[in-house]
Amino acid sequence: MHDNKVLNNIVLKYREDKLAHAYLIETNNIELALKDLKELLKIINCPEEHQKSCHKCNLCNLITKENLPSIKIIEPDGTSIKKSQIEELKNSFETIPIYSRFNTYIIKNADKLNASSANSMLKFIEEPHPGIIGFFLTNNKDIMIDTIKSRCQSLTINYENKSILDSLNIDKETYQKYQNIIPKFLNEIKNNYNLNNKNLILTEFPERKDIENILKLIFELYYHNFLKLIGREYNKDILNIYQISDKLPIINKKLQIINKYLTNMSYNVSMELILDALVLEMRGIYE
Ligand SMILES: [Zn+2]
Structure with a gap:
């Protein structure tokens, strides 16, 4: 994560209080990007002032285990991301988070949002709520629905293919x-x-x-x-x-x-x- 310039830049924006409400991240490795994103979320939410990976506090441990209610990770259910998954997300984010600073959603393989789930998502990002940040992860933003793409700040994270x-x-x-x-x-x-x-x-x-x-x-x-x-x-x-x-x-x-x-x-x-x-x-x- 410390080498991930793109995500480090988001941390800087956070410190300047200039976070975007939604980011679209195109990457060649969604799993690695997710792992790095979790580190980013720890930095943003951790109650201890931590710079590196924090393993002590409960909040960071919950983020690692993907067990923090205020961080929702959504991935395709079968071949697509369904509208019901988005509706469920919206419902659960109606309350202010108790332990973390933000409610955060991460949509894996966001190009798999179908027309109705994208539409449902759209209303969510059109009226951004200051306490909510979203990340859309995709291998190929060219196949993402335009209306969502245009409302996100676009970033690219490419990982080196080690031998x-x-x-x-x-x-x-x-x-x-x-x-x-x-x-x-x-x-x-x-x-x-x-x-x-x-x-x-x-x-x-x-x-x-x-x-x-x-x-x-x-x-x-x-x-x-x-x-x-x-x-x-x-x-x-x-x-x-x-x-x-x-x-x-x-x-x-x-x-x-x-x-x-x-x-x-x-x-x-x-x-x-x-x-x-x-x-x-x-x-x-x-x-
Ligand atoms: Zn921590």
């Missing part, structure tokens, strides 16, 4: 081993050969760190296929690991599933259980 070896902190040899096992693993999920394909990974990689890396790599594989399908820049090397023929909605679902289990891994659950559940859920998509 996969650097981000996983592995050497080429290990990467090669992961690359060998991933096609076998994904093929077995797709073709439903047997119920024990977790062993494919576990016999060769019993270590938690490796399993986590393999899941991260599978995530990257789907993510770059996703980027390719929506016409964004993608990493060709990662796509070479395994040929994916899934369509966009399936890829989206798989990304969500893998992401969920990557999060679960940090809770110290057994790797066997995680792989079992992951395989079952990934298979469920095809049924």
Whole structure:
């Protein structure tokens, strides 16, 4: 976050009391942007005068866990963001926040607002309330509804694509081993050969760190296929690991599933259980 000039600039505006009421952020990585946004919201709302990430106070912890009632994060329900989601947001923001300075909403994949939800949203941003700030996150603002775009301050946050070896902190040899096992693993999920394909990974990689890396790599594989399908820049090397023929909605679902289990891994659950559940859920998509 300290390196994120765009968001740091919002902090400066906040200190000058010149916050916009709605920001449209175009980014190549919505999850990272969300993570940075949460840091920004801590700086703005934290009761302690904090500069860096605050882990002490209750408010900041609630922001990390996305459990603060005055911060609402909305993402597409299926293929679109529904009007009912926006109505619910508006209702919950009728009260002044108790613990934080602002009521804040974050709309992920804001290009997925459909006509009626965008319309409902529009009334909300046309009559800005001083206690409410909004962030619309999108991979592509060109496909956003114009009436919303024109009422937001537009920003761009692009994250550098670190090499996969650097981000996983592995050497080429290990990467090669992961690359060998991933096609076998994904093929077995797709073709439903047997119920024990977790062993494919576990016999060769019993270590938690490796399993986590393999899941991260599978995530990257789907993510770059996703980027390719929506016409964004993608990493060709990662796509070479395994040929994916899934369509966009399936890829989206798989990304969500893998992401969920990557999060679960940090809770110290057994790797066997995680792989079992992951395989079952990934298979469920095809049924
Ligand atoms: Zn704090």
